[in-house]
Each structure stands twice: as C-alpha cells, then as structure tokens.
Amino acid sequence: MRRTLLLALALAATPALAQANPQIANPQIDYPAFQQLTASVAPERAARLLAFDRFKAEAAKPGVLLLDARSKDAFAAGHIAGAVNLPLTDFTADSLAAVIGANPDRPILIYCNNNFANNRAPVPMKSRALALNIQTFINLVGYGYPNVWELGDVIDFDDPAVGWVKAAG
Numbered sequence: 001m002r003r004t005l006l007l008a009l010a011l012a013a014t015p016a017l018a019q020a021n022p023q024i025a026n027p028q029i030d031y032p033a034f035q036q037l038t039a040s041v042a043p044e045r046a047a048r049l050l051a052f053d054r055f056k057a058e059a060a061k062p063g064v065l066l067l068d069a070r071s072k073d074a075f076a077a078g079h080i081a082g083a084v085n086l087p088l089t090d091f092t093a094d095s096l097a098a099v100i101g102a103n104p105d106r107p108i109l110i111y112c113n114n115n116f117a118n119n120r121a122p123v124p125m126k127s128r129a130l131a132l133n134i135q136t137f138i139n140l141v142g143y144g145y146p147n148v149w150e151l152g153d154v155i156d157f158d159d160p161a162v163g164w165v166k167a168a169g
C-alpha cells in the first residue's frame with residue numbers, strides 16, 4: 001500500500017516538474033560546454049587505454065602520477081600501491097594543482113571500480129555508462145591536464161601482480 005501511494009505521489013508530481021521554467025539558467029553551469037568537451041575528449045580517451053602490464057610499467061616511471069579518484073573511504077579500504085587519492089568530488093583547479101604539481105603535462109594514470117573483476121568492496125562495479133574513469137578523464141582534460149592515460153583492462157585485485165594495498169585491520 002505504501003509503495004502504491006509513493007508511486008502515485010511521484011506520478012502526480014511529474015507534470016509539475018515537466019513544466020519547469022526553461023528560462024532559468026545558472027551562469028555557473030555550462031552543459032553545452034560539457035557536451036562539447038566530452039565529444040572532443042572521446043577519441044583521445046579511446047587512444048589512451050593501456051593494458052595492465054604497460055599501465056604498471058608506466059606507473060613505475062619517475063614523475064608519473066597514479067591517481068585514484070574514488071572516495072577517501074574506498075581508497076582507504078584498498079588501492080593500487082603508489083596511488084594518490086583525490087576524490088572526483090573534490091576536483092577543483094586548486095586541488096588538482098596541489099596533487100599534480102606545476103607541470104600540466106605530467107603523465108597521469110587513472111583507474112576505477114570498473115577495472116576490477118571482483119565486484120565487491122572496496123571496488124563494487126558501477127554502471128558501465130557511469131564508470132568513474134569516464135568522468136575522471138573528462139575532468140582532468142577539462143582542467144588542463146592533457147597527458148591522461150587509463151587502465152583499459154579488467155583485473156583481479158587479489159592477483160599479487162596488481163600490488164593491491166588492503167586496509168589495515
């Protein structure tokens with residue numbers, strides 16, 4: 001009964017939401033620019049997917065940043081050794097500059113939950129269309145960091161070759 005009532009209320013509210021004022025524009029949000037950025041980044045991202053062996057070799061090079069954009073809690077629960085955490089929700093020009101440094105061309109390697117076959121904490125799989133790698137890549141390029149590379153493989157974090165750092169405890 002409660003579920004039916006909630007559904008009826010949601011459906012009743014839908015026409016009011018559909019009539020929202022299209023004239024209201026927040027000058028701090030530019031969706032068309034986001035669409036343009038996403039379209040322009042797509043071919044570049046497709047060319048920047050790395051197999052796991054190459055990803056690990058690149059991560060071992062001096063000056064390369066291995067960036068984990070998952071939440072602080074997820075990162076603390078486990079991550080690839082050597083990774084630095086800056087949650088995507090904390091990306092700003094200043095926070096990125098503080099983590100990446102003064103060189104905008106610094107190589108940046110990224111990975112996310114959807115790179116792991118385990119599908120359990122701390123890396124439960126996300127919706128494929130909403131995988132964190134996608135937003136992270138777009139945001140890094142959009143903030144002026146063109147040298148982003150992404151783990152393209154699906155790996156098992158229990159594999160010792162991954163170098164997974166588990167939470168203490």
